[in-house]
Amino acid sequence: MILIETIKKIDFFNTLNEEQLNIIASFSNVSKYESKSILFYESDIKNHLLFLVDGLIKIYKVDKFGNEIFLYHIYKNSMISELSSMKSNDIYCFSNAEFVENSTILSVNFEKLQEYFLSKNILTTELMEILLDKTHQLQCIVNRELVFDATAKVAFMLNQDLEMFNKLKRQEVSFMLHIQPETLSRVLKRLSRDEIISIDNGEVIIENQNELICIFKGVGV
Template structure:
């Protein structure tokens, strides 16, 4: 029988809050709630204000935007034990969403009252470095997006996804991967066949297996 973790224990297990004292964790627990949501649940929409600071405890989510033609533009994945909320300004009492966030699996989310969190921690100088690191991470993700969309060719796009997100690659259908990378399905097939011919990857039971990580990394750096 699995032991059900308390909100306090869940918070204590997150690296983001590892520097808090036990008393501070108790304070944080009092303004937090843990909720479960099903696959395909939309956590929030872009340009909407949110009163909660959100952490993905288990499951998987994706961040994306919708262009003027109603096409989805994939941004990045959000993995378990990661911050979902997008931090751009720590002076406001609410959080603004830059993107849409949708769950790709049944997930568990920690919700923290952001206004109280700001009063108790941020305004007193606690966790500011952690928030700064999150802002830097979002900047790096934006840089990766720019590279993927405007600089990298199709071979590098596929190689980078195999290198960075192999588990996700093997979960998705080829058509979904093509949409994420903004390449044609035929192009994806050609790239995968090329990497197989070069003995960099192989396919076993319908899943991609990396045979030569160094060679794959070399392709990513082309």
């Protein structure tokens, strides 16, 4: 029963009836992970679809010098796995996944999911939506790393993920955006001076969202 209730927390399975949920539960399991532990490393191969039920995950790569390159966060009620093919039961990991908070993971056997659901055109639309969202997320990463200047990077994160921006220390935000802390400070002061944002006890408040969006809109998007 606990497994069924956990599955129901994931929107991906919202269209299933009780019988179908029981089938999903028959080839699924739930695991708990502590903060700072690793879910998988780049080049690992999995045979289960992974969903984040609760918690927070950091996705990153490591360059040839051993430097960590932040890519994005995964929030609760999200699919973690990156699919590259529907013809293989192997799910390749293209980056590293580390837990930022104590988290709960739902693991679903991909071969069984295809056999009982995807092959019958059940959950295919939901899966396609997730994969399209991940494609858009990749485009955002490309823009952030290759197109946006420092101001556009900051404006984009404030617009897309204000809660996370305020939750993290400024040095952590700088690291994520691959800019210097001094640069982040200058950008925030400029945005505040232009009355696009205000800062109250260190917390950023968006005052003019349209102006904020204009900073990065049309720049590689």
